[in-house]
Amino acid sequence: MTRVVSLFLPTWSTDRLRRKLGDAAPPPEAPLVLIGRDARRRVVTAVNTAAIRAGLRVGMAATKAQALVTGLITMDADPKADAEALERLALWAMQRYAPIVAADHPDGVVLDTTGADHLRGGEEAMLDEMVQRFRTSDIAACAAIADTWGTAHAVARICASPTLIVPSGANAAALAELPINALRLPVDTVEALRVLGFSTIGELGTTARAPLALRFGPQIGRRLDQAFGRVAEPIDPIRTPDLIEVRRAFAEPIGAAETIARYIGKLVEQLCVLLEIKALGARRLDLLLHRVDNRIEAVRVGTALPVRDVKRLARLLCDKIGTIDPGYGIEIMSLVATVAEPLGMKQTKSSLIDEPEADVSGLIDTLTNRVGETRIYRFAAVPSDVPERSVKRIAALSPETLENWPADWPRPTRLLKSPEHIETVALLPDHPPASFTWRGIRRRVKRADGPERVFGEWWHRDAEMVAVRDYFIVEDQAGERFWIYRSGDGENTETGSHHWFMHGLFG
Numbered sequence: 001m002t003r004v005v006s007l008f009l010p011t012w013s014t015d016r017l018r019r020k021l022g023d024a025a026p027p028p029e030a031p032l033v034l035i036g037r038d039a040r041r042r043v044v045t046a047v048n049t050a051a052i053r054a055g056l057r058v059g060m061a062a063t064k065a066q067a068l069v070t071g072l073i074t075m076d077a078d079p080k081a082d083a084e085a086l087e088r089l090a091l092w093a094m095q096r097y098a099p100i101v102a103a104d105h106p107d108g109v110v111l112d113t114t115g116a117d118h119l120r121g122g123e124e125a126m127l128d129e130m131v132q133r134f135r136t137s138d139i140a141a142c143a144a145i146a147d148t149w150g151t152a153h154a155v156a157r158i159c160a161s162p163t164l165i166v167p168s169g170a171n172a173a174a175l176a177e178l179p180i181n182a183l184r185l186p187v188d189t190v191e192a193l194r195v196l197g198f199s200t201i202g203e204l205g206t207t208a209r210a211p212l213a214l215r216f217g218p219q220i221g222r223r224l225d226q227a228f229g230r231v232a233e234p235i236d237p238i239r240t241p242d243l244i245e246v247r248r249a250f251a252e253p254i255g256a257a258e259t260i261a262r263y264i265g266k267l268v269e270q271l272c273v274l275l276e277i278k279a280l281g282a283r284r285l286d287l288l289l290h291r292v293d294n295r296i297e298a299v300r301v302g303t304a305l306p307v308r309d310v311k312r313l314a315r316l317l318c319d320k321i322g323t324i325d326p327g328y329g330i331e332i333m334s335l336v337a338t339v340a341e342p343l344g345m346k347q348t349k350s351s352l353i354d355e356p357e358a359d360v361s362g363l364i365d366t367l368t369n370r371v372g373e374t375r376i377y378r379f380a381a382v383p384s385d386v387p388e389r390s391v392k393r394i395a396a397l398s399p400e401t402l403e404n405w406p407a408d409w410p411r412p413t414r415l416l417k418s419p420e421h422i423e424t425v426a427l428l429p430d431h432p433p434a435s436f437t438w439r440g441i442r443r444r445v446k447r448a449d450g451p452e453r454v455f456g457e458w459w460h461r462d463a464e465m466v467a468v469r470d471y472f473i474v475e476d477q478a479g480e481r482f483w484i485y486r487s488g489d490g491e492n493t494e495t496g497s498h499h500w501f502m503h504g505l506f507g
Contacts, residue, residue, distance in 0.1 A: 013046035054068070099300045100288070112298065118372050127143045150223060171227065180200065255328075278340075285302075302365070377393040423437040429491050453489075
């Protein structure tokens with residue numbers, strides 16, 4: 001089932017302008033509007049959040065807006081710059097999230113994420129990441145995912161706060177109560193429908209088509225069918241001259257897995273020739289298969305390092321053939337190096353004595369494309385004495401870092417995701433517990449070592465100025481070893497709650 005994401009940027013024009021101006025931009029709490037021309041009238045074409053709160057809206061006369069809000073900041077609109085920036089944003093989204101992405105002018109981006117969400121941790125995690133990335137860049141954003149472009153577009157602009165997932169097959173239920181202006185119809189058509197008494201998409205969808213088509217033409221019926229998934233609405237993927245792409249058209253549509261695999265190999269060969277000319281290696285490949293029914297099947301694979309090996313890239317793509325639905329046949333196949341990085345010539349080392357270095361990048365690429373980028377990683381040390389802050393996840397083939405964990409005290413082989421409260425019998429302030437109860441099981445301590453005192457990091461927050469933890473390595477009568485700590489120094493309540501916690505287990 002196709003899944004489409006609509007990314008809505010409600011204040012895109014003003015946000016783009018603020019980012020362009022940088023330090024010279026007006027403060028975000030100040031009402032800001034952009035002024036353009038509608039024939040001979042000067043009208044408001046974009047408003048920021050503060051202007052919306054002040055009662056201003058798009059389409060209002062510029063003189064009226066200035067009269068309503070004292071100290072209103074006005075600037076000239078630049079629709080061409082807005083459109084160009086939105087195209088660049090769509091290109092960025094294609095490189096990061098999905099193979100099929102297009103700008104949804106004037107204030108959004110649409111992505112076909114079918115089969116790609118698992119690489120970002122699922123639909124919910126993917127939408128949250130999208131919105132959060134824009135917010136950290138001071139760009140307001142909402143995102144919704146549904147089976148069709150029309151449903152996702154409508155829900156993102158009306159219901160998403162800031163994200164919303166429409167379950168597969170629930171298009172009609174999601175659209176029923178939404179206003180008709182969410183259906184991507186011309187403004188004059190929407191106004192005429194309201195005069196006739198229509199207010200929701202559900203009412204419009206249950207009305208006979210013939211009278212509507214006679215008065216308004218076929219556009220209303222087409223939009224309804226697209227939103228409900230009765231007819232396809234393909235997304236024309238964004239392309240730039242910088243992208244390296246090869247394409248193959250077929251006189252007769254193909255559909256057999258063996259045939260698709262054979263032409264994948266041919267396309268990869270052609271692509272690698274172009275990559276070699278530019279001294280590049282592929283980091284991400286998108287295979288787009290245009291079906292005869294006007295739908296596009298997409299396959300995305302990535303590599304941990306730049307690669308120009310024909311057999312390796314073809315194998316990664318062929319592993320995904322089982323996810324391709326050829327329908328009634330595929331008439332065009334195109335292969336795009338969405339992300340490519342410099343890759344020069346490499347001289348192989350030959351020795352009669354030394355063993356060649358093991359290359360696990362191929363295995364990592366295979367696993368990453370099967371289970372997702374977020375699930376293949378390794379740990380690296382972070383300069384912090386607080387255990388849960390002293391480790392981070394990095395890419396599996398990232399270069400070695402210079403940091404390492406302290407060697408003064410041993411660390412457990414397994415660190416719990418978050419410390420778990422335990423009940424203890426202990427003599428304060430410096431003695432380990434004589435026994436403790438964790439997850440309903442009481443354990444008597446046979447041996448213990450400690451305390452290792454860890455101080456809070458005041459630069460994170462003021463509350464850690466005097467906070468401390470005392471860690472102990474304890475062994476129970478069954479020989480199992482645990483890493484526990486007491487919050488506080490055992491004497492002053494300002495240093496912690498003096499409760500005990502389980503934080504790790506030794507192998």
